[in-house]
């Protein structure tokens with residue numbers, strides 16, 4: 001699933017609910033389609049362990065546990081829906097995401113350079129916005145915390161529609177500034193948090 | 202390849218979803234629990250191969266058997282190919298990611314000639330020698346099917362076995378024979394001789410070719426007990442035929458991303474340029490119930506919200522109206538839309554027209570193929586100007602403002618007059634629009650004319666005809682362009698050089714194997730992609746092999762000449778093609794199969810349109 005882009009993911013979900021045969025709500029109008037929304041879209045190549053999406057059912061009394069069961073039954077093996085329920089918080093409450101970057105090999109020297117990089121007061125780099133417009137941003141204030149554990153770096157970054165920092169941008173900036181030889185790493189988003197750093201529900 | 206290495210690889214290429222596998226309804230089996238592993242290769246990219254109905258059918262059918270695991274393989278795009286070569290990663294199958302060379306059978310489907318170099322490149326990437334004679338081990342066997350196989354001579358030295366005609370039965374018969382040999386430990390040579398006894402199986406290495414002084418073919422002689430002619434296979438009863446209940450549903454967008462529901466095979470029309478119209482004869486239909494049941498099942502199992510009815514000419518399905526009514530019973534409620542390619546709606550009831558009104562939002566398209574009635578008679582294309590203008594008139598009144606027209610350039614007997622006819626027809630449509638009081642207010646009309654280059658194909662009445670030269674193609678394109686005087690008409694045409702090479706390969710003989718191999722060694726691949734097609738390299742390959750491509754493309758063949766595909770029996774007789782060729786030259790049309798049988802030969806199967814009551 002990690003090689004599925006966000007756009008493809010929408011189509012995938014629409015077909016999935018159709019195979020599951022659950023009574024989902026479709027938009028009105030000329031081009032009627034299944035309406036759903038991912039809280040924070042996941043980048044191509046990342047794995048996600050705690051992804052959140054919402055959609056509407058047309059039947060208020062439809063059993064949510066049956067819904068969950070049906071969706072999991074028509075799912076490919078590497079995706080699982082683990083919970084379905086009435087929203088407790090608005091999607092707007094999402095403020096942070098936790099990422100686990102697992103490096104193929106992590107020398108002490110590399111870890112030190114990375115720590116040094118992340119401990120700076122400010123790192124200005126270019127970010128390409130939605131319409132292809134490039135703007136300069138400071139990534140440091142958007143990094144809530146970081147910690148190392150063996151080959152893994154855990155980052156908690158700002159997330160949510162207004163203000164999202166992609167870990168790829170952190171890496172790009174790091175390599176650009178330090179000219180360190182790139183080390184392959186896989187990225188997993190392990191959690192979405194609300195403003196109080198509690199798991200978003 | 203371990204997971205990490207695979208991920209690294211995919212993260213460095215465009216569209217990794219082409220190679221990741223794991224799609225809904227893709228089939229994973231325990232490789233130790235199957236007898237035969239079949240690598241089904243489509244020699245083009247994922248998005249094209251995954252849109253192909255034949256591959257979907259055979260993939261599901263093979264996998265419906267417990268003893269076979271069929272996996273999919275597509276041509277890696279140039280970015281991935283470069284990385285694979287650099288890192289020494291062999292071609293792999295999508296499901297297991299195992300190297301293709303470890304499979305029992307490597308099967309290619311050949312849909313167009315311009316994919317031949319991709320086939321060789323895939324074999325090379327797999328680490329399998331391209332030439333059949335260099336693969337002395339029993340496995341992997343290299344087999345191929347698809348329309349190009351009606352003249353497989355230009356690739357005959359690369360493939361061990363060709364399947365002629367429809368694959369559903371013959372493929373499995375061959376796999377069964379393979380299983381038997383694998384158990385008993387027979388040799389490849391013995392196996393091939395045995396395989397050649399199966400109807401529809403062509404083993405090219407068992408045929409010896411001789412040539413005349415003038416370069417034409419003298420004879421093709423069967424050896425070692427192989428049949429003198431190989432007859433294509435067809436499925437007699439489509440209602441009893443296996444049809445998938447599931448399609449693999451891609452994550453990424455592909456060319457035809459929907460349920461494709463076959464309604465019949467073959468075509469009654471007999472347009473003289475159209476190979477498909479002859480090699481799939483006779484017409485056999487599926488019943489309304491079968492079509493409805495299969496389409497519904499596919500929608501449920503895929504989650505697709507669109508069905509496209511598939512055949513060579515939707516309108517010729519005898520029960521199209523009952524079928525649409527039946528489909529509409531459930532598709533409307535399920536928000537499934539129907540797309541009905543090439544449907545004529547002239548004689549539909551008002552009630553049905555009302556029902557399908559909202560689903561026919563696709564454009565207004567016609568394929569007159571030629572610009573004058575005379576030339577349309579030559580090619581036996583049953584479309585008249587009045588018909589086109591009449592349909593346009595209704596459509597314009599109903600709010601349409603865009604028309605698409607398809608033509609061919611370089612048809613036998615074509616003159617500048619015929620080309621001018623193309624421009625004139627476009628102009629008449631523009632004039633009609635502006636003369637119509639009820640036309641959409643304030644909008645202008647757009648007529649787009651798309652012109653492809655005619656390529657004479659085997660098993661058509663035009664198989665004897667010369668193709669016009671590349672220079673002449675360009676001249677005619679320029680002339681046609683000069684005849685169009687309004688911006689309301691847009692003109693597009695195919696690359697002239699591509700058509701030329703396609704023409705050479707389509708009617709080539711076995712001597713072209715060297716050229717195809719030389720071209721691929723020079724780096725030719727993705728020849729059907731304009732940005733990758735390199736005529737210069739191909740011309741060098743011809744030169745290196747001392748072969749004149751014009752001999753194949755631009756030469757008139759006598760009716761008596763032995764053609765490279767004469768020993769392949771697609772049941773439509775050469776005599777029939779000769780008669781049709783003569784009629785074409787005098788601009789006489791032939792009736793379609795439902796009007797009157799022309800005794801082409803395809804009735805020998807004892808099935809289909811040939812036995813309908815007229």
Ligand code: SF4
Nearest residue numbers: 794798799801804811
């Ligand atoms: S035998 Fe007659 S009806 Fe049958 S395919 Fe040929 S022309 Fe058509």
